[in-house]
Amino acid sequence: MQLTLWTYEGPPHIGAMRVATGMKGLHFVLHAPQGDTYADLLFTMIERRAERPPVTYTTFQARDLGTDTAEVFKDAARAAYERHHPRAIIVGASCTAELIQDDPGGLAKTLGLPCPVIPLELSAYSRKENWGAAETLYRLARGLAGERRERPARARPLANLLGPTALGFRHRDDIIEITKLLNALGVDVNVTAPMGATPDDLTRLGDADFNVVLYPEVALPAAQYLEKAHGQPYTKTVPIGIGATRDFIAEVRKIANLPETAELPTSNLPWWSRSVDSTYLTGKRVFIFGDGTHVLAAERIAREEIGFDVVGLGTYSREFAREVRERAKLHNIEALITDDYLDVEKAIADAHPELVLGTQMERHISKRLRLPCAVISAPTHVQDFPARYAPQMGFEGANVIFDSWVHPLMMGLEEHLLGMFREDSEFHEHASHLGVSSAPAPAPIPTAAEQPVAAAPTAAAASSPVEPQWTDEATKELKKIPFFVRGKARGNTEKYARERGLTTISVGTLYDAKAHYGR
Amino acid sequence: MNESVSIRPHGDGPAVHHERGQRSVFCGLTGIVWLHRKIQDAFFLVVGSRTCAHLIQSAAGVMIFAEPRFATAILDQRDLAGLADVHDELDSVVGRLLERRPDIKLLFLVGSCPSEVIKIDLVRAAQRLNAKHAPKARVISYSGSGIEKTFTEGEDACLAALVPTLPAEPATAAPSLMVVGALADIVEDQFAGLFKDMGVDARFLPARRADAMPAVGPNTRFILAQPFLAETARALEARGARRIAAPYPLGAEGTTLWLKAAAETFDVPAEKFEAAIAPGLARAQMTLARQREKLGGKTIFFFPDSQLEIPLARFLAREVGMKPVDVSTPYLHRALMAEELAMLPAETRLNEGSDVDAQLDRVREKRPDITVCGLGLANPLEAEGLTTKWAIELLFTPIQGYDQAGDLAELFTRPLARRSRLEV
Ligand code: SF4
Ligand code: SF4
Numbered sequence: 001m002q003l004t005l006w007t008y009e010g011p012p013h014i015g016a017m018r019v020a021t022g023m024k025g026l027h028f029v030l031h032a033p034q035g036d037t038y039a040d041l042l043f044t045m046i047e048r049r050a051e052r053p054p055v056t057y058t059t060f061q062a063r064d065l066g067t068d069t070a071e072v073f074k075d076a077a078r079a080a081y082e083r084h085h086p087r088a089i090i091v092g093a094s095c096t097a098e099l100i101q102d103d104p105g106g107l108a109k110t111l112g113l114p115c116p117v118i119p120l121e122l123s124a125y126s127r128k129e130n131w132g133a134a135e136t137l138y139r140l141a142r143g144l145a146g147e148r149r150e151r152p153a154r155a156r157p158l159a160n161l162l163g164p165t166a167l168g169f170r171h172r173d174d175i176i177e178i179t180k181l182l183n184a185l186g187v188d189v190n191v192t193a194p195m196g197a198t199p200d201d202l203t204r205l206g207d208a209d210f211n212v213v214l215y216p217e218v219a220l221p222a223a224q225y226l227e228k229a230h231g232q233p234y235t236k237t238v239p240i241g242i243g244a245t246r247d248f249i250a251e252v253r254k255i256a257n258l259p260e261t262a263e264l265p266t267s268n269l270p271w272w273s274r275s276v277d278s279t280y281l282t283g284k285r286v287f288i289f290g291d292g293t294h295v296l297a298a299e300r301i302a303r304e305e306i307g308f309d310v311v312g313l314g315t316y317s318r319e320f321a322r323e324v325r326e327r328a329k330l331h332n333i334e335a336l337i338t339d340d341y342l343d344v345e346k347a348i349a350d351a352h353p354e355l356v357l358g359t360q361m362e363r364h365i366s367k368r369l370r371l372p373c374a375v376i377s378a379p380t381h382v383q384d385f386p387a388r389y390a391p392q393m394g395f396e397g398a399n400v401i402f403d404s405w406v407h408p409l410m411m412g413l414e415e416h417l418l419g420m421f422r423e424d425s426e427f428h429e430h431a432s433h434l435g436v437s438s439a440p441a442p443a444p445i446p447t448a449a450e451q452p453v454a455a456a457p458t459a460a461a462a463s464s465p466v467e468p469q470w471t472d473e474a475t476k477e478l479k480k481i482p483f484f485v486r487g488k489a490r491g492n493t494e495k496y497a498r499e500r501g502l503t504t505i506s507v508g509t510l511y512d513a514k515a516h517y518g519r
Numbered sequence: 520m521n522e523s524v525s526i527r528p529h530g531d532g533p534a535v536h537h538e539r540g541q542r543s544v545f546c547g548l549t550g551i552v553w554l555h556r557k558i559q560d561a562f563f564l565v566v567g568s569r570t571c572a573h574l575i576q577s578a579a580g581v582m583i584f585a586e587p588r589f590a591t592a593i594l595d596q597r598d599l600a601g602l603a604d605v606h607d608e609l610d611s612v613v614g615r616l617l618e619r620r621p622d623i624k625l626l627f628l629v630g631s632c633p634s635e636v637i638k639i640d641l642v643r644a645a646q647r648l649n650a651k652h653a654p655k656a657r658v659i660s661y662s663g664s665g666i667e668k669t670f671t672e673g674e675d676a677c678l679a680a681l682v683p684t685l686p687a688e689p690a691t692a693a694p695s696l697m698v699v700g701a702l703a704d705i706v707e708d709q710f711a712g713l714f715k716d717m718g719v720d721a722r723f724l725p726a727r728r729a730d731a732m733p734a735v736g737p738n739t740r741f742i743l744a745q746p747f748l749a750e751t752a753r754a755l756e757a758r759g760a761r762r763i764a765a766p767y768p769l770g771a772e773g774t775t776l777w778l779k780a781a782a783e784t785f786d787v788p789a790e791k792f793e794a795a796i797a798p799g800l801a802r803a804q805m806t807l808a809r810q811r812e813k814l815g816g817k818t819i820f821f822f823p824d825s826q827l828e829i830p831l832a833r834f835l836a837r838e839v840g841m842k843p844v845d846v847s848t849p850y851l852h853r854a855l856m857a858e859e860l861a862m863l864p865a866e867t868r869l870n871e872g873s874d875v876d877a878q879l880d881r882v883r884e885k886r887p888d889i890t891v892c893g894l895g896l897a898n899p900l901e902a903e904g905l906t907t908k909w910a911i912e913l914l915f916t917p918i919q920g921y922d923q924a925g926d927l928a929e930l931f932t933r934p935l936a937r938r939s940r941l942e943v
Pocket of ligand 1: 035095546547548567572574630631632663664665666
């Protein structure tokens with residue numbers, strides 16, 4: 001029994017729903033109590049889908065339990081076929097139905113529906129959402145891809161794109177970006193699955209020469225199966241970031257035997273990152289958390305492409321624990337493998353990062369800790385299913401990533417500057433670029449003690465009941481510090497004094513604090 | 520609006536169709552989302568699966584990060600295989616929880632489908648834990664499972680479980696008024712004020728704090744502020760209290776009739792009653808007149824959701840001139856709905872139960888001006904060119920009483936106004 005408030009992943013049948021909802025012509029008959037239909041709203045609201053997910057729930061109730069929930073299931077499956085005429089059906093049980101031990105697969109078989117019926121074992125009490133999606137795609141590939149067949153030699157090789165699903169973080173645009181990239185390399189896309197594919201498309205999976213694994217969380221078991229059964233190699237590099245995209249291109253060229261002649265798109269990231277405006281990004285302390293794929297990609301971008309210091313690295317995807325641990329070693333830190341957001345919150349607070357890259361939860365944690373944050377991984381909320389084109393993969397993805405990571409920092413810096421300027425009379429809130437303003441005279445400039453402490457607003461108050469007082473000399477000394485770092489110096493000094501229970505801040509304290517916080 | 524309406528009208532209202540099929544509704548766990556905000560020192564611990572945790576997280580949205588007072592004890596393989604004694608596990612989870620949150624005075628163990636199917640006896644668990652933690656924290660259980668409870672029935676189950684723990688009012692006590700059903704604090708305060716002006720001292724169930732729950736006894740008269748409280752009403756009657764029958768306080772007319780039913784029970788003189796309600800009633804009528812211009816003559820279709828559908832349809836029909844063409848409710852408690860049914864336009868098609876596919880067929884055929892439905896249906900219906908109002912907002916927004924009557928109508932005006940603005 002685990003006490004849980006917030007979960008990074010839903011139960012496995014949500015993963016199956018993500019596969020079914022991404023596809024067309026596939027229907028999911030889910031043995032589940034009324035109430036489990038809440039899951040529809042993830043797709044209709046967060047992803048803003050204009051159709052209901054292709055899921056029929058049996059919605060059994062207590063009064064059905066005594067009699068025959070198996071009949072309820074059969075009726076629902078029959079009705080679903082009649083109404084939707086799908087090309088294939090998947091059947092499975094949610095956590096409650098798993099307990100009542102009806103066998104959806106066996107029951108569906110007895111109905112003799114005129115389309116393939118693929119049963120799923122979803123293990124609701126030991127597995128989670130991503131596993132459910134991966135298992136579903138694997139079962140579909142196994143069930144529909146057919147026998148291995150001869151592939152003709154082609155001028156342009158064919159690849160499948162595996163892994164994008166409904167409710168995936170930027171999956172919609174990653175498909176477009178990678179399809180463009182492959183086309184530029186001289187590769188055509190055979191089937192993209194599950195997103196956008198029909199069951200009939202899945203019967204053509206075997207025609208491709210190789211598979212591109214976009215999201216290993218979802219696609220790996222299917223890709224491994226296809227390698228064994230159809231002799232298709234698959235790509236191991238996920239093309240998120242400049243370096244990874246270049247490696248991915250090299251990998252594809254090798255697998256598909258392509259010359260290095262193609263003209264490829266470029267990215268602004270390398271120059272943006274080298275331009276002097278980005279110097280202040282150097283060594284910024286960044287904390288990274290999310291699913292395995294996006295965390296590993298973000299770590300490399302942070303390290304090699306933007307020049308951050310990684311002070312925290314972790315994932316809720318246990319399947320990626322080993323790789324994430326390896327990467328953490330590069331930074332002399334311990335990887336955080338957990339699905340408890342309270343652990344993550346604590347780790348973030350302890351690491352004192354200047355930027356957090358994470359999921360929706362880290363966004364909230366950062367808000368609470370007043371840290372800049374950008375979202376890099378599911379689970380996300382509605383604002384991370386944007387209307388505009390916003391891939392993470394490929395060269396355009398790198399542009400998007402640069403902007404979205406740096407943006408909150410710029411904001412952070414601006415805010416900081418504004419906070420400091422507030423005390424300089426020419427920056428009072430009524431000042432205007434149009435010259436003398438008609439606005440009322442500025443309010444008196446607050447004294448140091450009244451100023452909000454920028455650096456550590458929360459930690460502060462608790463440690464000492466008395467606010468440390470600045471001596472006159474120390475105040476004078478503070479004024480000598482350039483205005484753009486003065487606010488930070490004051491905040492740090494007061495924090496330093498408070499933590500040590502000092503009641504007065506002398507010139508010495510000011511420099512002790514500077515030495516303490518300096519790096 | 521019409522003052523002359525009889526308070527206990529005759530006639531049963533429209534005929535009722537019964538439907539059975541796929542249901543697209545929340546389970547009773549969802550009630551936690553608003554109940555935990557109402558009872559400020561209570562904690563709701565769901566004993567369930569990852570699905571239950573995911574449901575609450577999806578329904579609670581932002582609140583999940585406001586240090587909420589709810590959580591899920593997720594059953595895992597070890598619990599199911601009997602490797603771990605579920606009761607020992609639960610005791611230790613609760614122990615740790617209460618240690619971490621000493622501010623918690625009332626702990627609800629909330630049953631789910633999984634806990635019910637494997638027959639974890641939460642009633643016994645609550646008794647055992649109560650013996651251990653009372654009086655610091657009391658422990659009560661109820662079921663919010665989808666196999667038992669539809670959406671707002673979760674609140675009913677919660678309040679019904681509270682009733683046996685309410686203090687006993689002595690048989691000699693003066694008659695007292697209890698208002699039953701969680702209301703937004705602002706609405707509760709308005710009602711308390713109105714009753715006070717009539718000389719009636721009203722108490723509310725649930726109270727805002729665990730130690731302030733109202734007493735109950737044979738002289739208690741209670742009035743339901745929400746229509747979905749059948750089990751709670753029975754539990755109160757089992758303790759000798761008597762129910763005051765009334766329509767529900769939605770709209771100016773609904774609020775007036777509701778207040779009047781209580782006032783009559785307490786023999787409030789007519790002038791005193793009129794004086795108390797006059798300002799609020801006038802304000803409500805004024806705001807509703809404006810909404811009537813926008814909503815009059817428009818057709819409306821209700822998918823089943825909260826049991827608020829019938830009172831809402833009645834309000835919209837009588838006070839702003841809408842035409843409810845098809846109204847579904849997950850359950851219809853005839854006795855609790857008698858006053859409402861009598862006021863519902865006779866031509867309304869009324870359904871109890873759910874068959875979402877059949878309802879979708881009807882909504883497409885009737886193409887109403889507004890469809891009230893859940894979040895899983897709203898965007899797909901909008902994409903088909905229908906205007907929708909998502910139903911769950913009606914539970915999270917203060918809608919009862921005079922000063923909310925205009926806001927309530929406005930919830931239906933806004934989607935129409937939006938549709939007429941957009942040119943793309
Ligand atoms: S319907 Fe049952 S299993 Fe599903 S979330 Fe509600 S209580 Fe949990
Ligand atoms: S973004 Fe945050 S606040 Fe908004 S709904 Fe999602 S979880 Fe809630």
